[in-house]
Amino acid sequence: MNFEQYLITQIEEIKCAGLYRQPKYLSSPQGPRIKIDGKNCLLFSSNSYLGLCTDPRLKKAAYDAIESFGVGSGGSRLTTGSYDIHRQLEEKIADLKGTEGAMVFNTGYMANVGVISALIDKNWIVFSDELNHASIVDGCRLSGGKIVVYAHSNIDDLARKIALHRGRPSLIVTDGVFSVDGDIAPLPDIVDLAKKEKAVLMVDDAHATGVLGDKGGGTADLFHLSCEIDIQMGTFSKALASEGGFIAGKKVLIEYLMNRARSFIFSTALNPASCAVSLAALDIVKREPERRALLLEKAKWVREQLEAMSLPVLPGSTPIIPLIIGEAEKAVEFSERLWQRGIFIPALRPPTVKPGFSRLRISLMATHSWEDLEYMINAVKEVAEKMNLKGRSRERLAGKRS
Ligand SMILES: Cc1ncc(COP(=O)(O)O)c(C=O)c1O
Known part of the structure; x- marks a missing residue:
């Protein structure tokens, strides 16, 4: 054939x-x-949950950014592709998420794949909800770590599986809002368990950012747990009507990822117009x-x-x-x-x-x-x-x- x-x-x-x-x-x-x-x-x-894809303020932000910075970013983030506007966006995301720092990826998919494969190696074990997004699954597959899938939002199953695998560094990863079922992860219980078991906790808030929480900060904001989540992932491509993904967390996490996340290092930086649209959308989330x-x-x-x-x-x-x-x-x-x-x-x-x-x-x-x-x-x-x-x-x- x-x-x-x-x-x-x-x-x-x-x-x-x-x-x-x-x-x-x-x-x-x-x-x-x-x-x-x-x-x-x-x-x-x-x-586009907030209906912002046609918002005149976002369109104007894109035009203005193109006037100021041109269209392409011209290089990867660690060479010539980092602009002031990337830094502004990272500061704004850190503010929304209540974290010390943040970093922008080209897509949410790349953020998940980049962060998981940068952190996890064969010594680690990852506990992943069975309904997690494909980008988390792909990041896990790429990482080389041991992957244990737990029943959807089932804290007992998660606890049982963690107990069976103690003694290795571990990551619990869950969607905040599940993209296909639309339900919210039981974050308070997961946070308690992660603390008890000394596991690192990562939450993918692609569908919650801009939608849930007092500030629109997502599920961590909804449950007032921002300080308890080690890695907050999100995307600009849904409620924020733009493009790009992000990771928010401690400064040391960001510093590490900037040096280790291959999908960040080996890809041309997000274009300035998309950054400007995201900034304008974040303003709307705050003000409206x-x-x-x-x-x-x-x-x-x-x-x-x-x-x-x-x-x-x-x-x-x-x-x-x-x-x-x-x-x-x-x-x-x-x-x-x-x-x-x-x-x-x-x-x-x-x-x-x-x-x-x-x-x-x-x-x-x-x-x-x-x-x-x-x-x-x-x-x-x-x-x-x-x-x-x-x-x-x-x-x-x-x-x-x-
Ligand atoms: C839960 C979740 N995580 C990550 C992504 C990837 O985000 P992006 O579309 O920005 O690559 C998506 C989008 O489909 C998603 O639903």
């Missing part, structure tokens, strides 16, 4: 499993109302707490409506609302029927979720109008009735997540 035939066979296998994916292309900015493949529709699957309050109010209302219809929605309180459909084909059909009604929510299928737990990951923006929400709920109801989607028990959903 030649190379081309090999690829064709592989693609056929993906198609036969109902797992074939292709992007849909937007020809409008990302907001509640978008144009995809020439069709106007409502978007309910964006990570009402945005996240409104977002969470809307999320609560949508959940209540879906639950009132006995639809199989995972419990939670974040703007990520997973509607469990089951088999991949059914989830695709559900998504397609919504698309016909002018709503875009792609189906999430294996390998993103476990087989049998394919779903629609409904996500909200603060800028969705109440009419948008009502329209979506009515459409979901109509499709669910047509497809005879029955509610699964809460126990089953909670007990066997994705």
Whole structure:
């Protein structure tokens, strides 16, 4: 078999499993109302939770930064690619996260892969939640350390597994808000356990930064635990409507990572315009707490409506609302029927979720109008009735997540 035939066979296998994916292309900015493949529709699957992708202040920040600094950064961070604006952004992130320092990576993916592989070697053991993001999984794989996966947010399982592996330096790593299930990690319990077991603790707050907590600082802020978490990871690419990832923590951690994280060292620095957009977004997070309050109010209302219809929605309180459909084909059909009604929510299928737990990951923006929400709920109801989607028990959903 030649190379081309090999690829064709592989693609056929993906198609036969109902797992074939292709992007849909937007020809409008990302907001509640978008144009995809020439069709106007409502978007309910964006990570732009605060609805800032079209904010004029962020656009102006990008234009101004381009005027001041040009477009490309021209080098990696340790050669010629570090600009004043990187430093300003790092200071602002440290302020939001309540840490001594911070460092910016080109993406959240690179932050996770970079930090885990820089810290962990074969002498270490990593305890990782089974639903952690793929970038954490990849960082773990790259690190060469021993990886122990614990049951999702299950503190007893984590404690049991730690007890079985004492005597080596250890890292506990968890998403703050789980990207696909939308639930919040039990941080107070994890912090207590990490302290007791003298484990280093890392929290990925990609989906919580700008959304949760008094200051919008994420789950550490929500639980007032900023000082207790050794490594706070996040991204600018979701609520902050920009690009880039970051790590926040003690100065000594940042100093170490700047010298050891290969995805930081061996990649051209994030462009100045993205840094400027992130800075402007962080200002909005600070000055407009009402945005996240409104977002969470809307999320609560949508959940209540879906639950009132006995639809199989995972419990939670974040703007990520997973509607469990089951088999991949059914989830695709559900998504397609919504698309016909002018709503875009792609189906999430294996390998993103476990087989049998394919779903629609409904996500909200603060800028969705109440009419948008009502329209979506009515459409979901109509499709669910047509497809005879029955509610699964809460126990089953909670007990066997994705
Ligand atoms: C939990 C989590 N961590 C990390 C990332 C990676 O962030 P980025 O998209 O900035 O690479 C994502 C994004 O998909 C995520 O959901």
